[in-house]
Amino acid sequence: MDKCKFHPNRFAHVRCKTCFIPLCDECKIVTNIGVFCSEECQNKAKEFQDKSMAMIEQKPKPKKSIIKPVAGIIVIIILILAIALLLDWTGIVTLPFVDKLKELIGLS
Ligand SMILES: [Zn+2]
Ligand SMILES: [Zn+2]
Numbered sequence: 001m002d003k004c005k006f007h008p009n010r011f012a013h014v015r016c017k018t019c020f021i022p023l024c025d026e027c028k029i030v031t032n033i034g035v036f037c038s039e040e041c042q043n044k045a046k047e048f049q050d051k052s053m054a055m056i057e058q059k060p061k062p063k064k065s066i067i068k069p070v071a072g073i074i075v076i077i078i079l080i081l082a083i084a085l086l087l088d089w090t091g092i093v094t095l096p097f098v099d100k101l102k103e104l105i106g107l108s
Helices: 039-058 064-090 096-105
Strands: 029-031 034-036
Touching (some): 029 039, 034 039
Antiparallel strands (some): 029 034
C-alpha cells in the first residue's frame, strides 16, 4: 500500500482525483465530485466537470426532426404508388396517373 505524500509514516487509502498522489485519511479532502489533496486540485476537477457538462449541453441537436417528416412523406408516396400499381394490375381500379407512372418506370 502507498504511503501518504505528506505523512511518509502513514498509509494512504485514497488518491487525489486530479494529481493521483496518495493521501492519508487526514490529508484527503472529500467532496461530492471525488477525493482531492488540495483545493486547487478540487477546483481543477470541478472546472473539468463543468467543461464536460457544457460540452454535453452544446451537443448539436440531431437533425432528425427535419429529415424524418420528409422520409415519411416519401414512404407514403411510394406506398400510394405501389397500391395504385397493384390496383391497376389486379384490374380493380385504373387510376389515371398509373399509365403515366408505368411509362415512367418502363412497365407499359
Ligand atoms: Zn491533487
Ligand atoms: Zn497525510
